[in-house]
Amino acid sequence: MTPATSLVAATAREPGVLEVRDLTVRYHRGIRKPPFTALHEVSLAVGPAETVALVGESGSGKSTLGNAILGLVPAASGTIAFRGEDITCARPRRRRALTADIQAVFQDPYGSLNPVRTVGQTLAEPLLAHERREVRGAERTARVRAALEQVGLSADDAARYPGQFSGGQRQRIAIARALVPSPRLIICDEPLSALDLSVQAQILNLLRDLQGDLGVSYLFITHDLAVVPHIAHRVAVLYRGRVVETGPARQLCSAPRHPYTQALVAAAPMPDPVQQRARRRAYRAYQAADEARAPAAALSDPP
């Protein structure tokens, strides 16, 4: 697990926005069964205005990590620190206050917006929540309108209902909601997966532009290694609850070192028949080698 420690060390010099150390999360499955360890001593750090991508397949624990940082699932051990403050076991009141600094954008832009509330009502919620008496009436409306314009929508869209927007526009609304309280960190949990290709590119560019303008940090959770070099500075690859490889995004994607990352890269089909033929051969070779190695020690189940 040397790469993981180096990832932490790299950001130890500058004040980190988020620092996760040896985080273990267990899901209890009733009295009879032993708890399921979804995350196993995971360490990770996110610096200011930095994007760290968290890559893995379903069941790798990548969303669990996001949820643990958001306080939606409790940690079994380890610490989560936000700007130096330990928030692993934050009290509900502190947790609510933290939502001004840590926001989230989810995968499903259809489910994440209440269909019976207008966009403006939904967007105003983060402002209502923090009992900030100074953010009232006109000021609140102005901030909602500003957030909508920031994500490329019209300020007048505040009066409309989510049902009147397309998937890509809804994802923009979800991003606007995350931006309203001016957070330091946004957990993006597969924000592109439910979107069409042309819209994915729009949202990816939007997230990058916003980072340039606002200096917000992202923890970008994704299953798609192809988008990683375009959005992330650094990557952590999760496999069955463990970080198996970390590194600078471009380097890791072009020259993966861990066999699992290699498999991920080789498995993603290339949008070019010639390159894909080569990649398919590489993947088959990888598989053959993997079977020869079996049981692959590196990919073995955690105990």
Next chain:
Amino acid sequence: MTAGRGRALPGRALPGRALPGRALRQMASRPLAVASAAWLVLVVVAAAGASSLAPYGPQATDLAHVMSGPTAAHWLGTDRLGRDVLSRLMFGGQVTLLGVAEALVVFAGLGITLGLAAGFAGGWTDRLIARFGDLVLALPGIIVLLMVLAVYPGSELAAMIALGAISCPVLLRVVRGATLAIRGELYITAARLSGLTGPRIVWRHVLPRLAGPVIVQLSLFAATALLAQSALSFLGLSTPEAQGPSWGNMVGEASTVVSQDPWLLVPSGGALALTVMAFGLLGDAVRDVTAGRHLAPPVRVRPVRAPSKPMPGRPKGRAPGTAPAGGSMLSVRGLTIAFGDLVVVRDVGFDLSPGEALGIVGESGCGKSVTVRSLLGLLPGGGRVTAGSALFAGRDLAAASERDFRRVRGSMIGLVSQEPASGLDPSFRIGSQLAEVIRRHAPLSRGQARARAAELLAQVNLPPGTLARYPHELSGGMAQRVSIALALAPGPRLLIADEPTTALDVTVQAEILGLLRDLREQTGMAMILVTHDWGVLADLCDRAIVMYAGQVVEEAAVGDIYASPRHPYTEGLLAANPHRTPAGGVLPAIPGTVPPPSAWPAGCGFRPRCQYATDACAGGPVPMTAAGPGRLVRCIHADTLVARR
């Protein structure tokens, strides 16, 4: 985590969600609902204003006219003491409706608060409240009421509070169930992450969604309470005659003289019956208007019989330069599909040679899936082929009857869909599901069918032990292998794979793509692959058609389409792919989104999003034109694209 891209949630994005105003308008269009509401308003106004509106006092006797029947002086007649029935009904309504209101308040108060608490808090709170509800439901209601009335003799208030309390578990369960469902919604999590407190989330997000089911329960209970109140009063247990009129004791009184004056039973009994009915009908209407108004319309996939009459506008010739359809196994021409009046697929044409793999690529809402599903007679509700032909094995699938489709489906054309588990029945083992399909298409014994099932599983690289498993015991990749085995069982000549790997992890996707490729080599079957993923297309297909806004915009061999796209949409969609842009660069996105079929522009469908668009593009339908050997493109600027490159 990769589940549900693109078209995962059809129908949810429909504009014009129900607003309160719209709900009211919908109610107004139902005559029964309007009549019920009007009756209830009349009853309430008459009862509330009885002291000023009623022609006589409730106890004023007119001994000259006893049991008179309806007259000009007494519209609804008089009772045996000569008291005006109409006035007594109005005064009696006060007691009766007040009783209903008391019971309703207790019922709603307890039911909603406890149900919300149980559903929203969960855990121990939920278990305690649910058990409490079960316990109360187990009490015999009549006996509890009689006991309460024994302690508080004749007290209507006590009886009605008791009635509300012992009935509240019904509402509690409804509210708890609805709250549990709403609590799991992503927007509740999002609200929590916006920093809203629990009560605020309940107030802003949960309560509005509960209105429909709660109103229905309240209306039903109002009817129950009305009957219960009247029954108790009829029996003289609450509001006895001495305390003044109520609808119940009026019925009771009328029943004693029913042989002398049957009319006397009509006003009081009629008022009761009408009011109970009005509560029920109003509840029904509210349910119909509110139920599911926030949900997606049900997406039913049912086969729609193609129109039996011969279709107009049959085989439209494809554009010049098209290869003749001689050697093709499937030849689609001018295929047009509509849902109601809404055309969603326009003039689609392509050919498929035996053993060829054709990819249909495009974004969601472009008509890819609808096109291939029409070939199997599996258009979603309301969809039908309005023009064109699809010749396959001597049949025209565009005009085929359900009977024809049954012969084609499975045995000649197999289907693998996006959601692997959706094709599997959760209550049967894999083995029996496979054997059923095998025996449906071939006269084999059970034993032979089982052996064939094991063979098929081996063909899709699953261990024979899978036969004894249930679908829920399989991973997504295994389930997709099983659905492929199911599709292969009858030995189809054509396999339609509709986004077969979209819901799968990337390493599993690679396995499934490899499997499909191997199967094609082994069986020599042709394949139509619907996908939005250029990588999947490159991996599996020989030729591709690109669809946009219900039309084919480009057709070419796969190698050509990647090397030199001729349609601006193809070019843009390829460029938006992160693989094809150097790391860190801005991704060239296509502005805007795919318009819904109702908003397709005239002329070229891609015009509003196209960087090459000129006024000429709006001129009229753009034809498919030849653009090199085996290539077709629907763009008047195709040459400009080539020149720019």
